[in-house]
Amino acid sequence: MNGLSSLVLFKNLSDETRLSIVMLLREAGELCVCEIIGVLNESQPKISRHLAMLRETGLILDRRDGKWIHYRLSPHMPAWAAAVIEQAFLSDRDKITAQVKNITRNQNTTGGKSVCL
Template identity: 55%
Template sequence: MNPEQLFKCLADETRLLSTLLIQAEGELCVCELMEALEDSQPKISRHLAQLRNCGILTDRRDRQWVYYRLHPQLPKWVTDILATTSAAQQGRLKPCLQKLKTMDCRPESCA
């Protein structure tokens, strides 16, 4: 992973916010991100696939849900950049995280 690759991934709003929300929450599935970002399922899924292919995220399937989390072996400079970016974007992240909290039925809590 070189900086150009990382920055290309983070240069798109959907991918940036998905990454930062996942970083904040530890793990999120596609339907949670659809809710948090108010975006379509194919759009979210496509961008998550790209983040996984670049090595930024990994996924695991649990029943019918696929959970995405940060790749556990990210280099420190990558996690540092994510942390710095997250701190600078708290204002944009907060309402998204709020939407997660008020979701009718999140997979983990009501499956």
């Protein structure tokens, strides 16, 4: 991640889907791929492709939990990149918080577990 340039960061964040993923992860901390798909209402292949691009540049990290993969923002990104993401989040905080609350609400109706098929 040491080689992250502003050009790479802004190219990643210039895509609406990737920006939405980053903003969701900023608010939620960590999300399963099925939760991201549900919030963004996009196909699994499209979301997976964008997650792979974000992972390749070092903006996000993943971890496997059984057959599910969970994503989170990388704590290793440069401070300047984290600051850009934070400012973008603050500009849309209400919308993003509402989206994450919907995930939490859905988990509450399913016993606290994500419903991934």
